[in-house]
Amino acid sequence: MKILLVEDDAYKSTAIKNWIKTEYVNADVELQVSYKDGCLSALKGGFDIMILDMSLPARTQIIGSDRDTIVNGGELIIREMLDEQVPFKVVILTQYETFNGETIEAIDERLREMCGDCFYGCISYNSQDDSWKNLLQTIIDDVKGSDC
Amino acid sequence: MDQTKINYYLPFFSNTRVNKLDMMTEVLSVLSFDELQLFKRKTPVLSQGLLKIPYLKRKSFSEIFTKGRALWNETKDVYGAIAFVILNNAQEINRYIQLKEKLDILTSTQKYEEAHRLLDQIDKEVSVSMMSTYYLLRLTRLDKGITVSTQLYNKICQDNTVLGYISNVAFKSAAIDLPFEAEIEGQYRSFQGQEEVGDFFTAFAFPFKKTKGEKWLRLLLYTSLIDLFEGFIFQLSCLPNEKLKSESLKKIICALATSIQDRRIQRLYSLINNGKTLPHFYDYSEEKTLIDKYYSQDFEYVLSKGQDYLKRNPLEAIIIDVFYKSCLKMDQIPDDLFPEDSLAGRIHDFYVLSLTNDDISEACRVQLRSMCIAWFSIPSLRQIYQLFYDLKHSREDSVYTNFWRYSLVPEIRDSLFYNNPNEATLYLKSAGYSEINSNQVHILQRRIDDSFNQTYRLLYGVNDEDVLSLSNEIENEEHTPIITGRIISTLFDHMFRSGKYADAISLYVKCKLKAPFTKIPIDRKSITKELTDVEDSKISNQLELAVFYTMIRAEVYKRYLAYKRYLKQAGFRRASEIDNINSPALIYFVGNVADRNVLTLHILEFDKEEDVANERIELCKKVLNVTNEKKYADEITSLIKEHEVMALAQQVNDSKIHVDVQSLINSGLSNEKILFDTYSEIDENLEMYEQKNIQGILDYINNNYEGKSVLFAYELPSVKYKRVLFRQMVLSIRDKFLFDPIYGLDKYLSARIRHGTLITQLRNHFLTHSLVTNKKEGGEYQRINPWTQKRNASLSESEKEAINERMLNFTIWLDEQLKVVKEEKIQIKTERAEGNVNGLFDYSEEYMVDMIDDLEVNTYDSFEAFVHSTIELLWKWTNFVLERIRGFFQQYEELVVAEMTKLQSEVVLMMGDSTLLINAFKDAITTCRTEFQSDISVVTSWFKPEKSNVRFFTIQQAVDTSLSVINNINQNALSFSSIDINDNSKYSGDYFNAIHDIFHDMMNNILGYERKRMNQRGKGIIRISNIDDKLEIEVSNPVEELDVDQLKKVIEDQRNIPSMIAGGKTRRENNSGCVKIYSTVMYTLGIGNKYENLLKDGRFVAHIIINTKKLIYHEDSIS
Structure with missing residues (x-):
């Protein structure tokens, strides 16, 4: 199973990767840490599911350089894929509750409308609460099942 | 009319046991306006002075609200009672109006000394008032700064504790640069449910809000003659037009207009009498001509005559409006008419900016509104405020529905006072506007309703059959810019609702490309919501779509996708490949659509941020060649400068770990x-x-x-x-x-x-x-x-x-x-x-x-x-x-x-x-x-080994880099009022870090001081010149008197710097950085240099002289 994880927070990406490796031993997780690299990987396609963070640095940050954040970077990757008509399955996994004043629930609804069945929802990530794992597991199992 | 009641009260004048104040309060509370007039006629001459309510001529601020009477709770005719008092004091009120008009002009043109004198004159000749006291507070803030105005505020609070709340609001709003609206909203809401007191506070603390009722007017007898008058006028401005047309108020307004020379009352009189004016008052012919010429599209006339008019009447809102719109139409903005930092200068500047530049207009409007709030007591500023408020908040009505409420000059847009177009036309004709313009307004007037619930609609939704004729009118430029914008707005709306997205977008884009300053109000939010990415991709002309999204400032991603689709359609990989940019749409595309934000998202094409900047430079060059517009040349300069500063800032980052090994060895081991x-x-x-x-x-x-x-x-x-x-x-x-x-x-x-x-x-x-x-x-x-x-x-x-x-x-x-x-x-x-x-x-x-x-x-x-x-x-x-x-x-x-x-x-x-x-x-x-x-x-x-890539640099670059480095980590907190650099020499990159260190430390010290003394922010000055190989640097900032002794001691202590360095005791200098600056100037940069700190003309000055001979970069030298 091939998973694309686009996440710039090293703590979060480590936690997600470790959890995936424990639960899905054969999973192959590709990690990208910026909008640009995430987008390039996503456009190449071939992933069973993409797990995207929402807020992402535009490009892989060069140590010491200024950070150029795209607040809705995850959403933009999805829109780029839709525009390029690349098939995908995606879930957003974020620590934020709101983006530019829009709640995560509203974003969830909007992206469902935009992407239809390709979008598996927005999940709130919390390092102290494991409920994201259950939600993500349900989605990955669903994706796995649909491939079988 | 109740004659019995009138006759009942008259004998009390001669009764010495009766408290006359109580009696007058009762008379004002129980008689109607007509009855009061008759009562006056019957009052013995000797007692007529009492009708003026003499205590309203206040001698001191402490008397306000602490001495006096309120009218009764169930006052029969509260408008009549207050108007009666005003009429009895007509002479004083007219004197006040006369002085106040002069005062506003003096204040706005920075003639503060005379303004102070005039305020004093108003206090002495008419009355001390809340108006004049708070005016003084704001004037002091403008003139003498926060310290003095704070002292004054404290005194005002001590003088009158009852008015503490209103005084506090006045004090806060005196800071004209601080957006104050949000705080006011909160405080205003806190008065919900306390109608009477709430309305009183509204009138004197938040006069840009509306009162909810009229009962509060009875409290005006607690205030002063001036406040009573201003409060009454304010209440009239809050009333719905139907109420103003009621017989009782009409009578009162007519009576006031006959005796009181106030333009606001004159205007109301004219409106409720279908344009009729009283012959002996203000002559509006000059204003009317300018307005008429504007609507007749004789912009040249407005431009030539308006300037002279505004110099005499700097704050006349309507003329400011038509003048600058004419300037834009003629593409000629005059030089500053007033000192840049004067109230008038700032109002004019912000007004122009808010009309011209979409990107900054909201910020400008916020500043304009803040200024208007602070100076709401100036009638013209009320009007500007209301105009911008309505632009933002109007929902159901036209944006100009309230125009008449604050306008001081009879104006075409006043016609929205009337529901009936015939009345409106009659008004305009009586007011002296020509037939053709009346007709134009008549068209607008007819189409006021707004079924789409948008902000700016002036027109009805059009029918299909209207579209062609209206489009032709636009094509033939038959309308003024304002009306053109509104018509396109309506057509756009109509097409959009009919699903003709491409046509709507095309119309909008073509018009905007032809006349960029035309304001075309559209509901941006719902448009971008309705136009999904899928709908976007169906539009055949992606070039127009990209231009449209840029023009309406849609989110970057929508612009980007349209940009990318167009490039794909046209067979280009990047916009710089477009060879021939010969159409306005393509020029706009290259110049405005493909900006850095869009290019940043084009990650498949531009790998690094530097690639994005280079592409943007290429695009700017292309547009510059075609348009010769200065802004593109400026953008190129700015991009190059930014790139240089970034590279130098990187150098600063890479040079933290440093030892000056060669100098160490040279110094002798x-x-x-x-x-x-x-x-x-x-x-x-x-x-x-x-x-x-x-x-x-x-x-x-x-x-x-x-x-x-x-x-x-x-x-x-x-x-x-x-x-x-x-x-x-x-x-x-x-x-x-x-x-x-x-x-x-x-x-x-x-x-x-x-x-x-x-x-x-x-x-x-x-x-x-x-x-x-x-x-x-x-x-x-x-x-x-x-x-x-x-x-x-x-x-x-x-x-x-x-x-x-x-x-x-x-x-x-x-x-x-x-x-x-x-x-x-x-x-x-x-x-x-x-x-x-x-x-x-x-x-x-x-x-x-x-x-x-x-x-x-x-x-x-x-x-x-x-x-x-x-x-x-x-x-x-x-x-x-x-x-x-x-x-x-x-x-x-x-x-x-x-x-x-x-x-x-x-x-x-x-x-x-x-x-x-x-x-x-x-x-x-x-x-x-x-x-x-x-x-x-x-x-x-x-914490990495030092890297050096800088071959040479200029002093300007070193200053820019230091400022950029400091501001990067301090949220752009540091700015200078002036940076004057007269040196273009190229210096060897070996010395870049040393020079940067000097400026960094000096700037850091200024920032530290400005954080402690907030009102000294942004007043630092940098002056640099190079004469005969001597680089003279002077960095200074103003210091407050209370810090002078401490700073003298710091300067005194710094005399010991050489011995401190020699003794290795550099940590004893209390983090001022001066030892490091000294060491860098005197040792790293060479012998014969000079560094001293001094106090001069209320400023702390760091003065440095550096011999630049050894610093100069030579092309043939190996750095």
Whole structure:
């Protein structure tokens, strides 16, 4: 199973990767840490599911350089894929509750409308609460099942 | 009319036992306006003075609201009663109006001294009032600054405690640069449910709001003659037009208009009488001509005559409006009519900007509104405020529905006072406007309704059959810009609702390309919502779509997708490949659509940020060639400058770890040379006991004193003397490498990392997100955390206290950690350096000894060869140390992140069920954590070996870089009122860091002072010139009187700098950076330079002279 994880927070990406490796031993997780690299990987396609963070640095940050954040970077990757008509399955996994004043629930609804069945929802990530794992597991199992 | 009642009261005038004030209050409360008029006619001449309510002529501010009577609760005709008092004081009120008009002009044109005199005159000739007192407060703030106005405010509060609240609002709103609306909204809401008092506060504290009722008018008898008049006028401006047309009010307004020379009353009179004016009052012919000419599109006339008019009447809102719109139409903005920082100057500037530049117009409008709020007592500013307020808030009606309410000049848009177009036309004709314009307004008038519930609609939705004719009218330019914009807006709306997206977009884009300044109001939000990405992709003309999204400032991604689709359609990979940009749409595409934001998203084409900038430069060049527009040349310059500053800022980052090795060697290593000579000559076999080994032996003996000694079995360890000497030589050079006060590592660690950089870099985002607070002047932390003061924080007092306590603990914890990092960890440790036991720059002999001994294996032909090898070893060790330090910061990051997680979970629990607050707090922690991680990577990057890529630089670049570096970590907090650099020399890159260090430290000191004395912000000045190879730098900032003694002492102490440096006591200078500046100027940059600090004309001045001969860059020299 091939998973694309686009996440710039090293703590979060480590936690997600470790959890995936424990639960899905054969999973192959590709990690990208910026909008640009995430987008390039996503456009190449071939992933069973993409797990995207929402807020992402535009490009892989060069140590010491200024950070150029795209607040809705995850959403933009999805829109780029839709525009390029690349098939995908995606879930957003974020620590934020709101983006530019829009709640995560509203974003969830909007992206469902935009992407239809390709979008598996927005999940709130919390390092102290494991409920994201259950939600993500349900989605990955669903994706796995649909491939079988 | 109740004659009996009138006759009942008259005899009381001659009754000496009756309190006349009470009697007059009763008369005013029980009689109607007509009855009061008759009552006056019957009142004996000798008693007529009482009808003026004499106490309203206040002698001091303390009398207001503390002396007087209110009208009765159930006053029969409250408008009539107040108007009656006004009419009885017509002479005084007219004098006030006359003086006030002059006062407004003087104030707005910065003639403050005369304005002060006039205010005083109003107080003396008419009455002391809230109006004049608060006017004085605001004038003082403008004229003399915050300190003096604060003193005045305190006095006002002492004089009249009853009015404390209103005084406070007046004081706050006097700061014309601070947006005040949000705070006012909150306070205004707090008066809900207290109609009478609430309305009174509205009238005198928030007059840009509306009153809810009229009962509050009875309280006006507590105020002063002037406040009573202004309060009454204000109430009239709040009334619906139907009420104003009622017979009773009509009569009152007519009576007032006959006696009171106030333009607002005259205007109302004219409106309720279908344009009729009273002959003996204000002559509007000049204004009317200008307005008429504007609507007839004779912009040239408006331009030529308007300027002269505005010089005489700087704040006449309607003329400002038509004048600057005409200027834009003619593409001729005149030079400043008024001093730049005068009220009039600022109003005019912001007005033009708010009309012209879409990108900054909202910011300008906020500033305009803030100024209008502060100076709401100037009638024209009321009108400007209302216009912008309605532009933003009108929903159901036209934006000009309220136009008549504040307009001082009869104007075409006033016709919206009438519901009936015939009445409107009659009004316009009577007001002197020509037939054709009346008809135009008539068309607008007919189409007021707004079924789409949009802000700006003036027109009805059009029918299909209207579309063609209206489109033709637009095509033939048959309408003025304002009307054109409204018509296109309606057509757009119609087409859009019919699903003809491409046609609507095409119409909009074509019109805007033809006349860029035309305002076409559209509902941006719903348009971008309805146009999904899928709908977008169906539009065949992606060029127009991209242009459209850019024009309406849609989100970047929508622009980007259209941009990308167009390039794909046209067969280009990037916009710079478009060869022939010959159409307005293509010019707009290249010039405006493909901006940096869009290019940044085009990641498949532009790998690095630098590639984005280069592409943008190419695009600007293309458009510049075609249009010759200066803004593209400016953008190219700015991009190049930004690139240079970025490269230099990177250089600053890469040069934190530095030792000026060559200067160190050049300065002479005489002791080491003596050691080396001895070392070279000494016999290799000579041995000695090292001190520590002898001590070991003694210990051994002591331990075995009890007779069990096996001394004979202990072999005394000894070392060869040559080796001991070698170690001494290396360690001696090491100490100079580390601690030389002029060239050593510690100097640079202090100047480039510890001084004002490290802590700011690692703390600033915590402060931005209010996760920590700063210390107050007394040294204690600000206890109340902003999170407990948020509007959505519905927290109990105990919850607030618990959160404040927890946040304070976090602040203390974080600052303690930062203190440890700065004062303990980023320090140099050796076996000889006392006190730095936790220093991470650990150069202790015991760790280095093996490497030193390895070095000794080599033979050295010369002292220079030995020094070279030693320095190499020291850098090698430094690199090892730096690696450890980078590791330390990773640990530090983990420590802080863990503490933030803990803080989040604890505070969220304390926040109870305030969901909005909790979400906002969690998001703040998440953002801060990401930014902090980014900061850690920045700091980690400092601890790398020095890299130098700068071949040459100019002083301007050094100043820009220092400012950019400081502002990057201080949220752009530092600015200068003037930076004047008269030197274009190219200097060798070797000196860039030294020059940057000087400016960085000076700027850091100014920033520190400005943080302490907020009202001195942005007043620093930099002056640099180069005459005869002498670079003269003067950096100064104003200082307050109370700091002068302390600064004198600092300057006095700095006389000892040379001896402090010589004695290596550079840490005693209280972090001012002056020792480092001195050392850099006098030693690093060469002998013969000069550096001094002085106090001159109320400013702290750092004065530097540098001989630039050796600094100059030569093309043929190897840097």
